[in-house]
Amino acid sequence: MTGGDVVLQTTNATNATGAGVSRPPSAPLADSIAGMLGLDGVVGAVVGGLIGAFLIANVMLTTTAIAGPWAKRKITASFTDRIAVNRVGPFGLLIIVADSVRLLSKELIVPDGVDRPAWDLAPIVITFSALIGFAVIPFGSGLQLADPETGVVFVFAAASIASVGVVMAGYASNNKYSLLGGLRAIASNIAYEIPLIVTAASVVIFAGTLQMSEIVAVQRQPLVTVAGVTIPQWFAIVNPFAFALFTLANLAEIGRNPFDLPEAPTEIVAGFQTEYSSVYFVLLYLGEFIHIFLGGAIAATLFLGGPAGPVLPGFVWFYVKMWAFFLFTQWARSAVPRLRIDQFLDAGWKGMLVLSFANLALTAILVGVIV
Amino acid sequence: MSLEEPGPDADAAAVARAADEMEALVGEHVRSRDDHLNAPGYVVRPDAVQDVLGTLREEANLDHLSCVTAQEYEDRYESIYHLKSYDDPTHEASVVVPTPKDDPRSESAAPVFRTADWHEREAYDLVGVEYEDHPDLRRILLPETWQGHPLSLDYDQERPQIVPLREHANPLEDDQEGDEGETMYLNIGPHHPATHGVLHLKTTLDGEQVIDVDPDIGYLHRCEEQLCQKSTYRYQIMPYPDRWDYISAGLLNEWAYARAIEDMADIEVPEYAQVIRTMGAELCRIAAHMLAVGTFALDVYGDFTAIFMYAVRDREKVQNILEDLTGQRLMFNYFRLGGVVWDLPDPREEFFESIRDFLDHLPGSLEEYHDLISANEILQVRTVDTGVLPPEVAKSYGATGPVARGSGVDYDLRRDDPYGYYDELDWDVVTEDGMDNYSRLLVRLREVEESAKIIEQCVDLLEDWPTDDRTIQSNVPRTIRPDDDTEVYRAVEAAKGELGIYMRSDGTEQPARFKIRSPCFSNLQTLPEMSNGEYIPDLVASLGSLDIVLGEVDR
């Protein structure tokens, strides 16, 4: 499995570099597991990494399983004055089981003329690219699989592998709608990934590090204290403009309204996923939701202080923040129209890109002046 | 035979004079007169069609070819061009073009009126008249390989029809323009989330841009015209109009038939019934527009938009009222010749209360729609100046209803050719000058307000209506046999535009020819005009803004 390999490597890298004295406060999960098991060296790194990856991946898969068949329906329903799933189990929760069985038991239709290896690989690539991204996300309460010094770069790199998967799916499906969807995905990813990363770079300039845990740590420092309440230095508060830019670009990156052009069901049927059914469809669907949550996780880490929050443990706060982002995407879906592809690209290249560079330059100047 | 509405003598004389003047204009071509109940009919030679129509359009201001009817007699074929004026729809004329049995060829009107393109294709498809000079004369409703013309007299209904597999052949092969592969051919539909039914758009794309789109219709063809020709005037036809435009516009459609037959058989409708009809029809219009707005939002926003659900919820309220009134939610069958089948439901106060309740909440809902739709900047970016349909083009295609009014064509039969109780009430015709998808949306939203105004006035009237004068139906005999060879074309303003019925009687209790002029059919024709050169999303949005119902397009 690709996932395991990459995680393993990063874990090794962390081990090599992070063994020094300046250990971040929340120790990478792999190390702690290794420590708990009393293992050391390479064996410890491998076993710890694998178990950690297993844990995190399971948490995320469970989250998406709740989000996909159940929460999404419930949320959409409440925006549209309906009840939604309430037939199976308490609050209709067992629909998750029912739906998985239903989807998995469907026939896997392989259309004529699909480009076989690419067509088969695409769902896997899309899903696992998102899962890999979680390797460096600091969930708080010590739940972080790996903490490389280049965490921010890694997470964006991993997330954007999904574009490759989408293009593979679109191109290999031998379907014109899929092709259009794939092309739209490339166009949108190129146009919006640059502003996304450039905006993230402004955070990096502030924090002075690419390491996820450090970025979180920086945000823990107090910004101002008003009447005894200390407002922490969350970058969303420090630079709300950058946060807004990031959220927009993030929506485009994960392909949600108003930027859900690669799928655009009323225009190009289902875009790149048109030809997928059964297990592959489940994988694609999972991948999509994990991507939303990864987007939320990145936003939470970079702008919302990561796991920071009063009373409750860090992990819970982080989880809540991810869900808040998910809720936001669904909210936007209920009321924001989709842009047209040319307007969307215009907005990306002429609007977002310029604004994000302006934001970066301003931040750089400000940081230069202050520091 | 009387011309126009039988009115005071002076009126009739004026109408007759106007008819003679028109005849003078095209005098050299007119072989005889074959007047219809609604309009003077000029019989012209098959090779003078373009001349006559062109002259009438330029000189007599008959700029609206509302319908083309073809039919077969024992001794001849006949094509009838029903002309009207957009400024004054009561100014009408029919151009009758007989063609011999053995060689049913006639000149096409397509160079004069672009709308004739599809109408003549349909005439060719169903009746078998051939039009020379037609840009693209092929079948439109039936498959290309169909044998025979179903509405011709010698058509054998029992004969099995075979649609060979090549009908489903890859349409790519001969449609790819050039070998360079610059363009891509895309089948949108027949099963596609945005086609609002089974519509097939043969689209040629350059990248994401539409170069050419050719709507392929007929998937929902249910022989409605023939069904009506096989049914009795008195009872059996009335249930069918509900099924043409089945998007809750049933009463509006029923009115089209009711109006035509009441003219033909000279049936009076009591005033009380007219008020009820008016109220019911406007309720239907609200319901239909709600769905139009909702689905349009769905096309532009995506599957998860809340607007659709809100619109459907409001439509549901209308349907509850209509269910109380008519006994059914969609297929009302509420009108009868000379009135309606039921009086308002008892207790009347409760019924009025429910309508008033709905009307009271309507402004609030509309405000929400405006917040959600028309005030939304992204929607404006998406819809303003896309799907542009200039008024001249709209007229040439015979577009009517909100589509025409969104292009600034001030044409509404409720006001211009009054029927029912509309001319007694206080309301306005809504027009917008934007010519684009956004204007069509606004027209619908504002028309809902106007309909609400009409309903409110009707409710006021009905509440105070004297108890002893509540005749819901005039006395109509159990069988109706209009005089032999009476012809009439009558139209009403349905939810999507001008819904017209042409009927010819042959002295029996069933019509000899029953032709439906569907507004969606004409409106859909404008789609290529609106979307060539635009992006796929705009094509989808334009299609949504046309608000077609395939049941009515294909009939």
Add this chain to the structure above:
Amino acid sequence: MIGILKGMATTMKHALDGKTFTVEYPDVAPEVSPRFRGVHKFSQERCIWCRQCENVCPNDTIQIVMDDKRNGEQYNLHIGQCIYCRLCEEVCPVDAILLTQNFEFTADTKDEFVYNKEQLKNVPWYKGIDPLNSRNPDRDAWIGEGEGEIDYE
């Protein structure tokens, strides 16, 4: 921007007020109007076998078989083919065929929808509503009959 925010505020308002308009069918039997037209009910006791319903039906849904003495033998109605136009009820001079409000009918095959007179007789009233009362006004206008007690069961 204001417009977008307004739109989002509207949907959020709807989400928060918690109102729904879903009918939880079949747990809750929906309200239908007394005029609603559902499956037919037939009364052989009342029928005079005049065949008017058969003649008026627009799509030959009703099939009546009589013996040579014009006594009715069969009365078949294809409720799957019926378009629920209520014309049969309208023309029936003795209210022998009535449309109940019952809209719930299922079958495995289309053939099972051909109801004979026994099955038509046993169609239950929906929520026990006899629709004749609500339809009385029109009966006066149409047929001038319909008063008096009618026992269908």
